[in-house]
Amino acid sequence: MVVFSCIRQVLSPGARGTMMAVCKKPMHLSVIKPWQLYAVRYMSSGGKRTMVIVPSKYMWNHFKNDLHFFFLIGLIPLGLLILYCNIFIGNAQLADIPEGYEPKNWEYYKHPIERWFAxxxxxxxxxxxxxxxxxxxxxxEKAKWRMFEKRVKKVMQEKQDYKGWYYIPVDTQYMKTTKTPSVPYR
Structure with missing residues (x-):
């Protein structure tokens, strides 16, 4: 029995292709049962069909659930808030400013939501x-210091009496001790 089930799995795609080639006409499609078009997983030692292997719809269902969740959490309360502001509060009306009163910067906006954001x-x-x-x-300030630095470099180049910006004096003490003498000792 095990041998036949192994052979069936190997020959299944070819047999299915042959069956589809024979039954290309619509009237012969009723010969093929729907479970014969998919890979079928048998359990219970060759019993009847228990599970049809099909592509998973997990990600599609997960996407739909997330979309529905965020729609309910975000868009509906936001829509209700906008509806409430438009119906009960409404747009601001222009009026004269009282003497001695300085309006705040958010009071210049017309819609209440714009005022809240401002x-x-x-x-x-x-x-x-x-x-x-x-x-x-x-x-x-940067431009001023760049001009000053350019002027200093120009004056240093003209007079040539200064060592320069990046001159680092070298300590010659160690150079004298490690230098090999040009005339060897006698």
Missing amino acids: RYVYETPQKSYEKYMHVLYVEK
Whole structure:
């Protein structure tokens, strides 16, 4: 019995191909049973078919579950929040500014969600302006020091009375002791 089941597995693709070649017409396809088109795993010593081997759908099901989960967790509450803001709070209305009152930077936005982002997430315009001014100051200082260094090098080249920026004096004490004399000792 074991020999026949081993032969069946070896001959299965060829037999299936032969059967499909013979039954190309649609009226003969009813001869082939659906379980004959796939590799079949038999259990219980050649009993009836118990498991059809098909490609796994695990990743597809996992993707659908994740998509559904994140849709429910993210988009639905966000949509409800936007709906609530549009229905109950609404857009801001233009009005005159009272005397002596200086509006905050987030009060210039029309929609309540934009106002919330401007207040808690985005930088204030004053802060971003100060950061930009600092960057300009640093670049101006670098340019000033580059011009100064260029001028110093030019003067050093003209006068040629200075050793240079990167001159490191060498201690000659050890050179004298390790130097081989040009005239050997007698």
